[in-house]
Amino acid sequence: MRVVRGVSLSVAALFLPAASASRAQEAPRAPNNMFAQFSHDGEKAAFTSDRDGDPEIYVMSADGSNPVRLTREPGRDAHPYFSPDDKRIVFQSPRGGRDTLIYVMDADGSNVRRLTTMPGFSGVPVFSPDGRRIAFQRSATLEPPFQWHIFVMNADGSGLKQITLDASSNQAPNWSRDGRRLIFFSDRTGKNQLYSMNADGSAVRRIAETTSDDTSGSWSPDGKYIAFTSDRDGNPEVYRMNADGSRALRLTNNSAIERAPFWSPDGKRIVYVSHLNGNAEIFVMDADGSNQRRLTYPPRTGTPAGPPVPRKPASR
Numbered sequence: 001m002r003v004v005r006g007v008s009l010s011v012a013a014l015f016l017p018a019a020s021a022s023r024a025q026e027a028p029r030a031p032n033n034m035f036a037q038f039s040h041d042g043e044k045a046a047f048t049s050d051r052d053g054d055p056e057i058y059v060m061s062a063d064g065s066n067p068v069r070l071t072r073e074p075g076r077d078a079h080p081y082f083s084p085d086d087k088r089i090v091f092q093s094p095r096g097g098r099d100t101l102i103y104v105m106d107a108d109g110s111n112v113r114r115l116t117t118m119p120g121f122s123g124v125p126v127f128s129p130d131g132r133r134i135a136f137q138r139s140a141t142l143e144p145p146f147q148w149h150i151f152v153m154n155a156d157g158s159g160l161k162q163i164t165l166d167a168s169s170n171q172a173p174n175w176s177r178d179g180r181r182l183i184f185f186s187d188r189t190g191k192n193q194l195y196s197m198n199a200d201g202s203a204v205r206r207i208a209e210t211t212s213d214d215t216s217g218s219w220s221p222d223g224k225y226i227a228f229t230s231d232r233d234g235n236p237e238v239y240r241m242n243a244d245g246s247r248a249l250r251l252t253n254n255s256a257i258e259r260a261p262f263w264s265p266d267g268k269r270i271v272y273v274s275h276l277n278g279n280a281e282i283f284v285m286d287a288d289g290s291n292q293r294r295l296t297y298p299p300r301t302g303t304p305a306g307p308p309v310p311r312k313p314a315s316r
Contacts, residue, residue, distance in 0.1 A: 030279040033296035035079050036271045038062060038264050039086045039107075045271060046070075046080035046089055047282055051299055057091055059107070062264075064282070064295030070109030076100070079124045082107070083155075084131040090115075092123035092136075102136055104155075115157035122151075124172050128179045131155060133199070135173040135182055138162075150184055152199060163201030174218050175199075183207070183217040183226065194228060194245075208245030216260050219243065220267045220287070227251075227261035227270050238272050240287070251289030263287075271295070 031051035038045050039062075046059050052069065055076040060067040071077045075094035082089055090104045095114075100121045105112040116122050118138065125136040134153055139146040148169040153160040164170040168188035175182055182199060185192045189206075192213040197204040208214060212232035219226055223243060230239050233250060236257045241248040252258040256275040263270055267287060274283045274294075285292040 030277070031298060032280040033282050034273045034280045035260060036273070036282045036295075037081050037262050038271060039082045040084055040265050041086055042265045044082075044086075045282070045295070046082060047296070048076075048078040048080065049296070057089065057109075059089075060295070064297070067296075067299070070105070071112075081126045083127045084129060088127075090125045090127060090134055092125060098142065100142075102134065102157075113157075115153070116160070121146075126174055127155065128175050128199075129177055130179055133179075135175065135199075137171045137173065137184075150182070150201075161200075163197070163199075165201070170195075172216055176219050177221055177223055183219060185215045185217065194226070206245075207243075208241065208248070218262050220263050221265060222267055225287075227263060227272075229259040229261065238270065238289075240270075240289075249289070251285065252292070258283075 031049055033047055033049045036045045036047040043062055044059050045062055046057060048055055049058050055078055056069055057071040057077045057080045058067050058069050073093060074096040077091055077093040080089045080091045087107055088104050089107055090102065092100050093103050094100045099119050100123055101114055102116040102122050102125045103112055103114050120138060120140040121142055122136055122138040125134050127134055132155055134155055135150060137148045137150055139148050146169060148171045149162050150164045150170050150173045151160060151162050166188060168186050170184050170186045173182045173184045180199060181196050183194060183196050185194050192215050194207040194214045194217045195204055196207055210232055212230050214228055214230045216229040217226050225240050226243055227238060227240050229236055236259050237250055238252045238258050238261045239248050239250050254276055258272055258274045261270045261272040269284050270287055271282060271284045273280050281294055282296040283292055283294050
């Protein structure tokens with residue numbers, strides 16, 4: 001099992017066994033679409049999809065229309081993230097090999113360059129707000145038990161530095177908008193909790209002390225709020241809280257898993273992954289949890305943003 005953005009996923013969940021190919025022709029499997037991030041101009045979103053059989057990087061318009069496939073390599077290409085000028089996309093990929101590494105490409109999918117060479121699994125890369133650095137997580141092993149650490153490097157792959165050194169697993173780094181701190185989640189208390197630290201790994205601070213698993217934190221553009229995933233009410237859902245960890249507000253309220261939130265550049269919307277329909281799909285909602293809409297659909301429908309999702313009142 002691999003832990004990705006705080007949710008345990010088996011590799012088998014992303015691929016159809018060869019023996020079931022004939023059945024798949026009769027009843028096509030719904031594709032998985034996940035890990036979306038808006039471009040910084042707010043016009044596009046990059047995401048991972050296995051709609052063509054292999055997890056690849058795609059870009060679509062912010063309303064879910066016009067999806068375009070950017071990568072065409074064996075293996076799981078995932079976790080795309082736009083550079084601040086929207087000219088490049090950093091992502092993780094095994095490129096058909098054993099180790100998962102960090103790559104960067106132009107925003108149209110051309111000019112792919114490898115940035116890391118360390119064996120193991122390096123993933124979930126994110127550009128700093130000034131575009132000069134990339135933070136990511138790495139495990140030296142490809143099989144459980146994993147021990148994840150957070151690394152920072154220059155945008156060209158030089159100056160690599162491990163910034164978490166403790167015995168816990170530390171995952172899913174994301175930058176503050178001034179580039180001074182990183183938010184991440186760690187199991188150092190026995191439960192996954194959200195922390196922040198300086199960009200050099202110093203001054204680690206727990207953001208909220210809970211008995212739940214809190215993961216996948218993302219600061220709002222104005223730095224006032226954090227969107228995150230939590231099972232504090234029994235089921236993984238998307239929440240929002242003040243940047244100091246106070247006043248947590250549940251934004252999604254369904255029986256399905258909903259996770260991996262990410263803010264739009266204007267702070268008015270949050271994109272996230274929902275398993276409401278069984279498979280993973282990308283949804284978007286207003287920052288207060290209202291107007292939840294599905295963005296991704298099977299390729300044969302080409303349907304743009306769907307109708308609002310029935311929503312129970314948010315809970316505080």
